[in-house]
Amino acid sequence: MAAAGPQIKKTxxxxxxxxxxxxxxxxxxxxxxxxxxxxxxxKKGEHIIDPESGLDLGGFPFTVATLNASFVEKSFSVLRTQAKGFTPFNNFPENSPLVAVESTHINVDEDSIEPIPEPKDTKIVVGDVVKTL
Known part of the structure; x- marks a missing residue:
């Protein structure tokens, strides 16, 4: 039996x-x-411009909310915010060493760092893009 390939994300x-x-x-x-x-x-944030060509490479995507399908019909679905509650994985305090994540930094020129700001308007409106996780 062939292994299942990666699931295609839907937009x-x-x-x-x-x-x-x-x-x-x-x-x-x-x-x-x-x-x-x-x-x-x-939501699309600030546009990324190629410094050599000057080409606009598109807006940087930001996730403003995560939801789950709570009701599914043939042509549409109702998405609901994720419930917050006790699970074995989220019952530790945020500052607990059991949930700490350590990242490895790369060697970069500190003067070249340009953080990408979040979009100015993060309100969710009809027409916003959704993607499956």
């Missing part, structure tokens, strides 16, 4: 906001969406 749009916790998107079971599937809402 859709918010078509309706029904509450502070739920949105409807234009992706459904016909698109391979299933109940419980994770989504991220994406």
């Amino acid at each position: 859709g749009k918010i078509i309706r906001i029904i509450s502070r916790d739920e949105v409807i998107v234009n992706l459904g079971s016909a698109d391979g969406i299933y109940k419980g599937q994770g989504f991220e809402i994406i």
Whole structure:
């Protein structure tokens, strides 16, 4: 039996906001969406410009929310914010050494660092892009 390949991410749009916790998107079971599937809402931030060619390489994508499909129909799905509660993985204090993540830095010229600012408006609106996780 052949191994399953990587799952293809689906991209859709918010078509309706029904509450502070739920949105409807234009992706459904016909698109391979299933109940419980994770989504991220994406906003484009500052455009990245190639310093040599001057070409606009597009806006830097920021995830402004993560949601899960709570109801799936053929052509649309309802996405709901993720519930917060006890799980074996999130019951440690943020400053606990058990949840600390250490990153390895790369050797860069500190004067060349240009952080990318978050988009100015992170409010979620009809038409925002959603992607499966």
